[in-house]
Amino acid sequence: MEPVEINAGAWYLRALRADEWAADTGYSWAVCEPTTGEVLAEVTLDPRRGTLASRARQGNDDAATVACESVRRFAAATLGLPQLITEPGHVHL
Secondary structure (H helix, E strand, O other): OOOOOEEEOOEEEEEEOHHHHHHOOOEEEEEEOOOOOOEEEEEEEEOOOOEEEEEEOOOOHHHHHHHHHHHHHHHHHHHOOOOOEEOOOOEEO
Protein backbone atom coordinates (compact mmCIF):
# COMPACT_ATOMS: atom_id res chain seq x y z
CA MET A 1 0.00 0.00 0.00
CA GLU A 2 1.15 3.54 -0.71
CA PRO A 3 1.55 5.78 2.36
CA VAL A 4 -1.64 7.66 3.26
CA GLU A 5 -1.91 11.04 4.94
CA ILE A 6 -4.98 11.65 7.09
CA ASN A 7 -6.70 14.89 8.06
CA ALA A 8 -7.70 14.58 11.72
CA GLY A 9 -9.38 17.95 12.25
CA ALA A 10 -7.01 20.09 14.30
CA TRP A 11 -4.04 17.88 13.30
CA TYR A 12 -2.82 16.08 10.23
CA LEU A 13 -1.25 12.65 10.14
CA ARG A 14 1.84 12.37 7.93
CA ALA A 15 2.79 8.84 6.92
CA LEU A 16 6.13 7.53 8.20
CA ARG A 17 8.36 4.60 7.25
CA ALA A 18 7.37 4.04 3.62
CA ASP A 19 9.23 0.70 3.61
CA GLU A 20 6.77 -0.75 6.13
CA TRP A 21 3.86 0.60 4.10
CA ALA A 22 5.22 -0.98 0.92
CA ALA A 23 5.58 -4.36 2.64
CA ASP A 24 2.19 -4.00 4.42
CA THR A 25 3.91 -4.95 7.68
CA GLY A 26 2.92 -1.83 9.58
CA TYR A 27 1.64 1.68 9.18
CA SER A 28 2.75 4.71 11.17
CA TRP A 29 1.95 8.38 11.21
CA ALA A 30 3.47 11.51 12.73
CA VAL A 31 0.68 13.61 14.24
CA CYS A 32 1.53 17.17 13.23
CA GLU A 33 0.33 20.67 14.02
CA PRO A 34 -0.89 21.90 10.62
CA THR A 35 0.54 25.43 10.59
CA THR A 36 4.05 24.62 11.82
CA GLY A 37 4.42 20.93 10.97
CA GLU A 38 5.61 20.29 14.53
CA VAL A 39 5.35 16.59 15.45
CA LEU A 40 3.17 16.22 18.55
CA ALA A 41 2.59 12.46 18.60
CA GLU A 42 3.02 9.22 16.69
CA VAL A 43 0.45 6.52 15.93
CA THR A 44 1.30 3.01 14.75
CA LEU A 45 -0.97 0.31 13.36
CA ASP A 46 0.10 -3.33 13.15
CA PRO A 47 -2.32 -4.94 10.68
CA ARG A 48 -1.10 -8.47 11.37
CA ARG A 49 -1.74 -8.25 15.12
CA GLY A 50 -4.65 -5.84 14.80
CA THR A 51 -3.11 -3.42 17.29
CA LEU A 52 -3.02 0.35 17.51
CA ALA A 53 -0.47 2.24 19.65
CA SER A 54 0.45 5.86 20.21
CA ARG A 55 2.97 8.02 21.95
CA ALA A 56 2.79 11.76 22.48
CA ARG A 57 4.93 14.64 23.56
CA GLN A 58 4.12 15.91 27.05
CA GLY A 59 0.81 17.81 26.98
CA ASN A 60 -0.32 16.41 23.62
CA ASP A 61 -2.32 13.34 24.63
CA ASP A 62 -5.38 14.91 22.98
CA ALA A 63 -3.62 14.94 19.60
CA ALA A 64 -2.73 11.24 20.00
CA THR A 65 -6.29 10.34 21.06
CA VAL A 66 -7.91 12.09 18.08
CA ALA A 67 -5.31 10.63 15.73
CA CYS A 68 -6.00 7.11 17.04
CA GLU A 69 -9.70 7.53 16.29
CA SER A 70 -8.89 8.69 12.75
CA VAL A 71 -6.56 5.72 12.20
CA ARG A 72 -9.22 3.40 13.62
CA ARG A 73 -11.69 4.68 10.97
CA PHE A 74 -9.02 4.32 8.25
CA ALA A 75 -8.31 0.72 9.33
CA ALA A 76 -11.99 -0.21 9.24
CA ALA A 77 -12.76 1.45 5.90
CA THR A 78 -9.56 0.70 3.98
CA LEU A 79 -8.08 -2.42 5.55
CA GLY A 80 -11.22 -4.19 6.72
CA LEU A 81 -10.03 -4.14 10.35
CA PRO A 82 -13.08 -2.99 12.32
CA GLN A 83 -11.85 -4.22 15.72
CA LEU A 84 -8.39 -3.00 16.73
CA ILE A 85 -6.80 -3.66 20.08
CA THR A 86 -5.44 -0.44 21.55
CA GLU A 87 -2.12 -0.80 23.33
CA PRO A 88 -2.56 0.44 26.94
CA GLY A 89 -2.03 4.15 27.56
CA HIS A 90 -0.04 6.76 25.73
CA VAL A 91 3.72 6.72 26.04
CA HIS A 92 5.28 10.18 26.22
CA LEU A 93 8.06 11.10 23.82
